[in-house]
Amino acid sequence: MKTSVASRIASFASGGLVRAVLIVLALLWLMPTAGLLLSSFRDPRDMASSGWWTVFTDPGQLTGANYTEILQNDAITGSLWTTALITVPATLLVLVLGAMAAYAFAWLDFPGRDWWFIGVVALLVVPIQVALIPVARLFNTLGLFETTFGVVIFHAAFGLPFAIFLLRNFFAEIPRELLEAARLDGAGELRLFTRVVLPLGGPAIAALAIFQFMWVWNDMLVALVFADPSSPPMTVALQQQMRQFDSNIDVLAPGAFLSMLVPLAIFFAFQKQFVAGMMGGAVK
Amino acid sequence: MFRGRPWIVASFLLPALLLLGALVVYPIIFSLYRSLFDASGDGFVGFGNYQSLFTDPAIRKALQNNLIWIAVAPAVATGLGLIFAVLTERIRWATAFKLLIFMPMAISMLAAGIIFRLVYEADPDRGVANAVAVSVHDTFSEGAPWPGAHPRPDDGMSEEPDGAIVLDQAVSAGDSVLLPLVRVAPPAVADAEQAVPAASSSDGVTGTVWLDFTQGGGGEPGVIDDGEKALAGITVQAVQDGSVVASATTQADGTFSLPAEADGAQLRLAASNFAASYNGVDWLGPSLVTPAIIGSYVWMWAGFAMVLIAAGLAGVPREIMEAARVDGANEWQVFRRITVPLLAPVLGVVMVTLMINVLKVFDLVLIIAPGSVQPDANVLALQLYTVSFGAGSNQGLGSAIAIFLLLLVIPVMIVNVRRLRKEAQR
Incomplete structure (x- = not known):
């Protein structure tokens, strides 16, 4: 090896430079969130007169009062509950319906199967905006407008193309012999689906569940249009406070953090599944 | 591949397809119409x-x-x-x-929106983007010495649209001029020296820039009274036919002295002396x-x-x-x-x-x-x-x-x- 001393010094220095750049970038990326987090622990009067960075020189201003207050605010805690009431069923519905359809596309034979699947894949990129007006009308006729059920099935419908696409590709990789053996043992389709396909599809189903959960939890547009404005989910409840941003910052900052807690916890606990779902879903 | 009986296929597939049909496909067609x-x-x-x-x-x-x-x-x-x-x-x-x-x-996106609304807050004391912009700006260029100062009205001076202050009459060599300004907040001049009239020089132009305001009342307009403070660090320009021929900066006692080139020129206090302080970007x-x-x-x-x-x-x-x-x-x-x-x-x-x-x-x-x-x-x-x-x-x-x-x-x-x-x- 003829690595000269000079080039080794150069590569060490450039390594140091890369590290320095990355640290600056990391701080830059962290700063906006850190700013909101620190703000949420400050008195509104302090927030009106000085920046969140003053807590580094004067940590005495930190207080949990905003959180105590917001947790006693029924509108906000109620909206967190509504968010959960929408997100959990919408996620489960997509998992169940998506897995069933994916199984049919992967392992059942029926006329026009490939064309049906192509149709589903084509729907992957349909912008959600296209459906707002027609579905609002449809829900009005069916009495589903401004109901939690309406919001849930809307989310489920727009989650399905991705769910079917992801799960069918995963189910199709299951070794044929496994399924044939089970079938020879006399297992019916339902048994095959619940006892063989679903357990083997675990990783894909987990990725999908996390992805769908985050998507519905974080949604604002669908809720703005279809949710009951008198008991809206968290995103809409906070959006309603935006008109007086400066004077409502003592609700908005802790509220935004409360709404972020669940997705962030899931994100840190299941990063691998989240990334897997995202990779499968590029182009959605 | 297994040949499924139709009702089995249907029971696996129909729930998803119905939902997709009613809430995704039908809306596309209806929107078109x-x-x-x-x-x-x-x-x-x-x-x-x-x-x-x-x-x-x-x-x-x-x-x-x-x-x-x-x-x-x-x-x-x-x-x-x-x-x-x-x-x-x-x-x-x-x-x-x-x-x-x-x-x-x-x-x-809502939370991200709230986060960035705070980042982009216009007030540099609250929004971090402007706090950074202002501190970077102030590192590279000094702020104006006397933001917001104005000439004493009816004293032979006028303000240009950009904020510069000009002496209406041209000056000639040997003059010692008085340039009284007002509307500077008293705390800003608390540490300033007492203003003094400038000694005239035979071939150049001299003068004094000061805050023509006596704290506690009294004092005569246009005259340097006892207790009136000097305005130091002001750039005084001599302008002839639209171009600056000489310039000087006022001393701690408010005096300045311009060379012979200023003879016959018009005196101008540059706008940069009075510019409002930099407040960042209107994100x-x-x-x-x-x-x-x-x-x-x-x-x-x-x-x-x-x-x-x-x-x-x-x-x-x-x-x-x-x-x-x-x-x-x-x-x-x-x-x-x-x-x-x-x-x-x-x-x-x-x-x-x-x-x-x-x-x-x-x-x-x-x-x-x-x-x-x-x-x-x-x-x-x-x-x-x-x-x-x-x-x-x-x-x-x-x-x-x-x-x-x-x-x-x-x-x-x-x-x-x-x-x-x-x-x-x-």
Whole structure:
């Protein structure tokens, strides 16, 4: 090896430079969130007169009062509950319906199967905006407008193309012999689906569940249009406070953090599944 | 493949297909139909609503902004993602760094909007973006010494539109002039020296600039009374035929002295002496609001690009890069000639995904742009919402915007389907 001393010094220095750049970038990326987090622990009067960075020189201003207050605010805690009431069923519905359809596309034979699947894949990129007006009308006729059920099935419908696409590709990789053996043992389709396909599809189903959960939890547009404005989910409840941003910052900052807690916890606990779902879903 | 009995196939497939049919496919067809009718839904207007897309000033603004979004946001996010992925490749704590950059993906656009509304707060004492802008600005250029000072009225001086103060009468050599100013806050001059009249010189022009205000009342206008403070550090220019022929700065006692060139010139106190202090950038003003919101979008999505590109990078054979390095290529050449071309397919997928995503941007604009600036920050997805469900309530026009958005993603839809059919044939 003829690595000269000079080039080794150069590569060490450039390594140091890369590290320095990355640290600056990391701080830059962290700063906006850190700013909101620190703000949420400050008195509104302090927030009106000085920046969140003053807590580094004067940590005495930190207080949990905003959180105590917001947790006693029924509108906000109620909206967190509504968010959960929408997100959990919408996620489960997509998992169940998506897995069933994916199984049919992967392992059942029926006329026009490939064309049906192509149709589903084509729907992957349909912008959600296209459906707002027609579905609002449809829900009005069916009495589903401004109901939690309406919001849930809307989310489920727009989650399905991705769910079917992801799960069918995963189910199709299951070794044929496994399924044939089970079938020879006399297992019916339902048994095959619940006892063989679903357990083997675990990783894909987990990725999908996390992805769908985050998507519905974080949604604002669908809720703005279809949710009951008198008991809206968290995103809409906070959006309603935006008109007086400066004077409502003592609700908005802790509220935004409360709404972020669940997705962030899931994100840190299941990063691998989240990334897997995202990779499968590029182009959605 | 198993031949399923029809009722079994149907029971697995129908629930999903029914939901898709009712809430995704039927709406596309209905939107197409609805877009041909007016606001009431009764009057057939043909392609009139589609014409409005390009004639209605609000929608045109939204269209323009969407073009800026599509041109800038995906490219910047992908570029940053590429840089992050390459830089972290050989760093031990890469996972922690990636997690941090990627974290904003997990939070809602609403939360991101609130976060950035705070970042872009105009007051540099509260918004971190302007706090940084102001401290950088003040590091490189000193602030004006006496912001907001004005000449004493009716004392032979006048103010120019840019804030400079001029002495109406030309001066000649040997003059010693008095330049009384007012409207400087008393605390600002608390430490200033007592002003003194300047000694006249035979060939030049001298004078005094001071705050013609006696604390506690009294004092004669236009005269340096006891207790009146000098205004130091003011640039005094001698102007002849529109060009500066000489300039001087006032001393601690308020006096200045100009050389012989000032003879016959007009004295001017430059506008820079009185400029208001720098308060940062109006991030959420009409002209910068779209780039500012794009900045928040890039903050959210650069991590997405980074993760996909890093996965692609892991699949690039090391040997090719090593071979190039052995052949004497430097890191930049390896990056430019080998890494980027090999990553081209991944970069393409990331760009296309982000472009589709950018078309649908709605929450960030609604949250970050203050109400009064929203028309300047408007995008199609937001316009669709306001037109259909806001005050206008024109669902015909809203449907036309929806179909227009759908048309924009149809090429991607076709590519997806083609790729699928190719895979099926293998």
